[in-house]
Amino acid sequence: MCGIVGYVGNKDAVPILLESLKKLEYRGYDSSGVGFLDHDARLIVHKSKGKIRNLEELLASHTLPLAHAGISHTRWATHGLPCDTNAHPHTDSKHTIAVVHNGIIENYQELKAELKKKGCHFTSETDSEVVPQLIAHFYKGDLLAAVRQAIAKLKGTFALGIISREHHGLLIAARVGSPLIVGIGDNENFIASDVPAILEFTRRVIYLKDRQIAVLTKDKAEVYSFEGKKATPVIDTVSFNVTAARKDGFAHFMLKEIHEQPEVLAQMLALRLKNKQLSLEGLQLPDAVLKRTAKVVVVACGTAYHAGLVGKYIIETLARLPVECDTSSEFRYRNPIIDKNTLVIAVSQSGETADTLAAVREARAKGAKVIAICNVVGSSLARESDSILYTYAGQEIGVASTKAYTAQLMMFYLLALKLAQVRKTLKPQEWKSLVNHLVRVPSLYKTILKGIHHIQKVAEANSHFGCFLFLGRHVNFPSALEGALKLKEISYVPAEGYAAGEMKHGPIALIDEYRAVVCINPKSHVHEKMFSNIQEIKARRGNIIAIVTKGDKEIKSHADFTIEMPDIPELLSPLLAALPLQMLAYFIAVKRGCDVDQPRNLAKSVTVE
């Protein structure tokens, strides 16, 4: 999604605005811009389509005055093509006020029509441009008052950074539905969409809440409600560092994050299975609530949804609790049948996915308790749930989710063990056996990673195929969906995940020598069924890549390519299968010359519907 940065302080604003903006590139964008106030109270705006380096080249062609306040923006187009005019900041007709915006103004057409009737002249196709025009319309000398009147008219979601040439040294920010933080420095203050943008300047942050306005000068930071009530915000100190934002020698952030998984999972287990005793820090719900839970509903999007689908099998198997799993965008509009005995589990790496946040609000309005499984500390989802189980996977920069996904899976195993413990659905020796296998997973990841060159060869040998089918059964049916999503989102190759048992009901028509079929078939109670599917595919000249348990000679004799995984109980196998699937997708995308970390059209956090 869009990235926002703002600065007010004693230093030269423009270099800070650009360097901070670069730390938000991972969010995905198509254009960028910067606006700042010089000492002669001129408002200067430069913006450019494409990467931030294009903006830097544009700025280098101008003599820039010293500025101590400004805003900058990376745009991920929602309304209007990517182009210089549609890039932010946007200004009012008189070029007095400049605004950067992340979100969607749902009623922008009617506002635009009203403002045009009052003589406003618009230059862009964006929804965002109505914001500075509206503020200017209400402006009578008090910028904060004009901002409050303007945002009262807005419907939809927005995080805003606002400056005015008539208010030198003043930076105003406001948010509803889109993330925004305030950075507290010494004789300088910041705003940003995300913490990494300002970490090199300050670790002291205020996580602005929905319907709050921040009013910043270089030595003051005040927060108000939209209604004008002064707030006493909590100033947090950020603990993580920006090293995550370096590739540390890997070709791509995605490959780095794939390799981080053993450590991430080991840390999770160390934190939550101390001496094999379960401690789910963050689970604020008493055992009585877990005991009386009649059903679980998982809401999530994309990869997080696939984690939820695996979670369904895990919780139903271990805790014998019925689990529904829904994409957030479907859940929120289907008037779901939930009540106080429903436990909703919201899964989101970013904690800012608009549909998942809306689903959580819908669930809570209907009386359900919400547990969030989330990676970004302090995110909106974390603040809007009854309990928050952080995966602590560290910043995930690659748009394609890898370590966040496997951390979500691990969290589902731990949560299912907790539910089984509370509901007494597992014998002690069953519980202990599962825990003993879980704690082996990080080292099993290292074993699989040792085979990375073989997986690379398999990927490259199949990278020419124009269509992939991913097949799995039971707890690895979601693995097939996730494998397909990983491939399609970074290589742009059409790929479909399917329950293998559904082959005869349609997909088998696709099979011929021009297709590649990835069959996820570890040792399991459905292994023979999958073997039959593999034989059906072979008989139709499909090209088979089989992901199997080490030593499975039967499948090996039928597959064109085989990737082996260490032996593990079937229920835990999605944790292992995820790794070769990620690497297959990665190496195919690299072979095809794709922008692995920032795939086209995608954003790391979908904060708009």
Ligand code: AGP
């Ligand atoms: C994952 O590879 C995708 N980039 C995407 O599907 C993602 O999982 C989805 O947008 C949900 O994001 P969230 O986990 O931050 O809510």
